Amino acid sequence: GQRAESIAEQYLSRQGLTFVERNFRTKGGEIDLVMRADDTLVFVEVRFRAGTGYGSAAETVNQAKQRQLIRAATAYLSTRQVDPKLACRFDVAGVSSGDNSE
Numbered sequence: 001g002q003r004a005e006s007i008a009e010q011y012l013s014r015q016g017l018t019f020v021e022r023n024f025r026t027k028g029g030e031i032d033l034v035m036r037a038d039d040t041l042v043f044v045e046v047r048f049r050a051g052t053g054y055g056s057a058a059e060t061v062n063q064a065k066q067r068q069l070i071r072a073a074t075a076y077l078s079t080r081q082v083d084p085k086l087a088c089r090f091d092v093a094g095v096s097s098g099d100n101s102e
Contacts, residue, residue: 004048005032008093017042026079028071033093040087043073050097057094066090 009019017035024031033044045065047057061069069090077088 004095005046007095008046024076026072026075029068031072040089042089042091044091044093046093048095058092061092
């Protein structure tokens with residue numbers, strides 16, 4: 001949960017993305033992290049897996065979850081003052097039990 005989100009946020013920040021918001025909640029779902037990369041608003045789904053025996057964390061984002069993320073992002077864009085010139089994208093940040101913030 002929160003620890004995985006913190007690890008993902010720190011990693012993405014080191015990659016040059018800027019933090020915008022965490023845990024945006026709406027009736028239709030939640031966006032774990034909203035980041036910005038230059039002229040792109042990035043909606044990040046953070047997934048934690050203790051191991052890879054059943055696939056990677058990213059593989060757990062099925063079509064239903066993708067639809068939920070799209071609904072939540074649409075709500076975000078309609079409730080926040082976002083520059084209409086910004087592009088938007090969705091990223092999945094997979095965190096495993098061996099990851100840390102070092």
